[in-house]
Amino acid sequence: xxNWRPPPVISKGGICAFxxxxxxxxxxxxxxxxxxxxLELLTDVPPFAAVAAGIDALFSAFNKPEYAISNLLxxxxxxxxxxxxxxxxxxxxxxxxPFMMRYAGFxxxxxxxxxxxxTTPVPEIFAHSLTxxxxxxxxxxxxxxGKNRGMESIYRVLSDLGVEMDLDAPTILGKSWAERIANxxxxxxxxxxxxxxxxxxxxxQRSGVDVITGSFFENCAxxxxxxxxxxxxxxxxxxxxxxxxxxxxxxxxDFAAADMVDRLMKTEGVDxxxxxxxxxxxxxxxxxxxxxRDMLAQGLLSFAFVIGGQGPxxxxxxxxxxxxxxxxxxxxxxxxxxxxxxGRYSGVTKGACIGHMVPEAFVGGGIGxxxxxxxxxxxxxxxxxxxxxxxxxxxxQEIVANPADLPTRAPLFAERQxxxxxxxxxxxxxxxxxxxxxxxxxxxxxxxxRRAVNPWR
Numbered sequence: 001x002x003n004w005r006p007p008p009v010i011s012k013g014g015i016c017a018f019x020x021x022x023x024x025x026x027x028x029x030x031x032x033x034x035x036x037x038x039l040e041l042l043t044d045v046p047p048f049a050a051v052a053a054g055i056d057a058l059f060s061a062f063n064k065p066e067y068a069i070s071n072l073l074x075x076x077x078x079x080x081x082x083x084x085x086x087x088x089x090x091x092x093x094x095x096x097x098p099f100m101m102r103y104a105g106f107x108x109x110x111x112x113x114x115x116x117x118x119t120t121p122v123p124e125i126f127a128h129s130l131t132x133x134x135x136x137x138x139x140x141x142x143x144x145x146g147k148n149r150g151m152e153s154i155y156r157v158l159s160d161l162g163v164e165m166d167l168d169a170p171t172i173l174g175k176s177w178a179e180r181i182a183n184x185x186x187x188x189x190x191x192x193x194x195x196x197x198x199x200x201x202x203x204x205q206r207s208g209v210d211v212i213t214g215s216f217f218e219n220c221a222x223x224x225x226x227x228x229x230x231x232x233x234x235x236x237x238x239x240x241x242x243x244x245x246x247x248x249x250x251x252x253x254d255f256a257a258a259d260m261v262d263r264l265m266k267t268e269g270v271d272x273x274x275x276x277x278x279x280x281x282x283x284x285x286x287x288x289x290x291x292x293r294d295m296l297a298q299g300l301l302s303f304a305f306v307i308g309g310q311g312p313x314x315x316x317x318x319x320x321x322x323x324x325x326x327x328x329x330x331x332x333x334x335x336x337x338x339x340x341x342x343g344r345y346s347g348v349t350k351g352a353c354i355g356h357m358v359p360e361a362f363v364g365g366g367i368g369x370x371x372x373x374x375x376x377x378x379x380x381x382x383x384x385x386x387x388x389x390x391x392x393x394x395x396x397q398e399i400v401a402n403p404a405d406l407p408t409r410a411p412l413f414a415e416r417q418x419x420x421x422x423x424x425x426x427x428x429x430x431x432x433x434x435x436x437x438x439x440x441x442x443x444x445x446x447x448x449x450r451r452a453v454n455p456w457r
Contacts, residue, residue: 014140015041015042018135021092030150031151033172034172061172067170073456074106078166080097082158082163085208091344091345095344106452112456114210117211122163122208124225125199127197152181153198154198214386216366216387217365217385222354223349223353226353235380238377239378239393240303241269241270241278243264243305244372247309255326255333265292267373272286279300282301284300293332298336309423311342311360313360313363313434315427316433318344320346339354344356360438360439368416369402369409373390374390375389375393377400387402
C-alpha cells in the first residue's frame with residue numbers, strides 16, 4: 001500500500017463573457033432575489049467564505065413563508081421582466097421564464113411578460129460589448145473591485161430612472177430590495193466612464209425582447225436589443241417575400257452559396273410584378289438597370305427566411321445559431337431581410353430574428369402553411385406580423401388573412417407534416433417532446449401546465 005495522493009487540481013472558474021442564455025439565466029436568478037451578492041458574478045472559483053454566505057442565506061430562510069421560493073418568484077416576477085429588458089438579455093428567457101413560473105404553479109405565459117413590458121417601458125442600461133472590453137467577465141471584475149454591486153446596482157439605477165420597481169419585494173437574504181440598496185448612493189463608479197458595463201444614463205430607450213402577434217399565429221418573440229436603431233426603424237411597417245425552409249441546414253446552405261442572390265430571384269412565386277410591388281411599398285422604385293443586388297443592399301427588396309418544423313413537438317427545439325449568424329454577417333442581406341422560425345436561436349443572436357412562433361408548424365400552425373412567394377408585413381410599432389394576400393398586394397391592396405384557412409394549402413401542409421414525422425426519427429427519443437405545452441407556456445409537461453393555475457399578481 002503506497003501513500004498515494006491525488007494530484008493537485010489547478011482550475012480557473014469565473015463567469016462567461018457572453019450575455020447569452022447562460023448569463024441571462026444567471027441574471028434571472030439574481031433579479032428574482034435568489035442569489036447572494038457574493039455568488040452573483042464570479043471571476044474565479046468561489047472562495048469558502050462566499051459559499052458559506054450562500055449556505056447561511058439559504059438556511060436562514062427555512063420555515064419562513066415570506067422567503068419561500070414561490071413567494072420570491074411571485075413578488076419579483078415583474079421586477080425580473082424589467083431587469084431583463086434593461087440588460088438586453090437572451091430571447092430564450094421567454095421560454096425559461098414561463099417554464100419556471102408554471103412549475104411553481106403560476107399561470108404565466110409570455111403575454112404576462114409583454115403586459116409588464118408595455119405598461120412599464122424600460123431603457124437599456126447595459127453597454128455590453130465583446131469587442132470593446134465591456135463583456136460580462138469585465139462586469140464581474142468591476143463588481144469585485146467595488147465599482148458596482150451587480151444586481152443591486154441595476155435595481156438602484158432603474159429606480160433612480162423612475163422605473164416602477166417593486167422595492168418591497170423580498171430576497172433570499174431576508175431583506176427587501178429597498179433595504180439592500182438603501183445605502184447605495186453611487187450604484188456605478190463614475191471613474192469608469194465609458195468602461196462601465198452598467199450605465200446610470202440609458203444607452204438607448206428601447207431594448208429587451210418584444211412579443212409579436214399576427215394574422216397567422218398567436219405570438220412569437222423578437223429580440224429588440226439585438227437590432228440596431230437603424231433596423232428597428234427600417235423594418236417598421238415593412239414588407240417581405242417568403243423563402244421557406246423545412247430545416248435550418250437548407251437555409252444555411254443557401255446563405256453559404258455564392259449565387260445566393262440569383263437563388264432568391266428564382267424563388268417560386270417571385271416575378272417582376274411582385275418585386276416591383278415590394279420595392280414600391282418599401283419606399284423605392286424599380287427602374288431600368290436597377291439590379292436585384294442593389295435593391296437588396298438598399299433594403300428595398302426584402303426576404304423573410306422562414307424555417308418551419310423546428311418547434312418543440314416537431315424537433316425538440318434545438319438552438320439555431322448558424323442561420324442568425326449567417327444573416328447578420330451577410331454583407332447584402334443583413335440590411336434587407338429577416339429570419340422567422342417556430343424554433344429558437346442562440347441567446348447572443350443579433351439582427352432581425354423572430355422565433356418561438358406559436359402554434360408551431362407540427363401542430364398545424366400558420367407558419368407551416370406559408371410558401372415561397374408569400375408576402376408578410378412587419379410593424380414594430382404595433383408589434384404585428386401579418387400575411388397579405390399576394391394577388392391583392394400586387395394590385396395595390398393589403399388584405400390580411402391566414403394561409404392556414406386556404407383549402408389550397410392543405411395538401412402542402414399534409415406533405416410537410418409527413419416529412420416532419422419522419423424527421424423525428426433522426427433525433428434521440430429523449431429529445432422528442434410529446435404532451436407538452438407550447439413555447440408561450442414554457443414547454444412544460446401537460447400535467448405541470450394543467451396545475452399552473454395560481455395568479456401572480
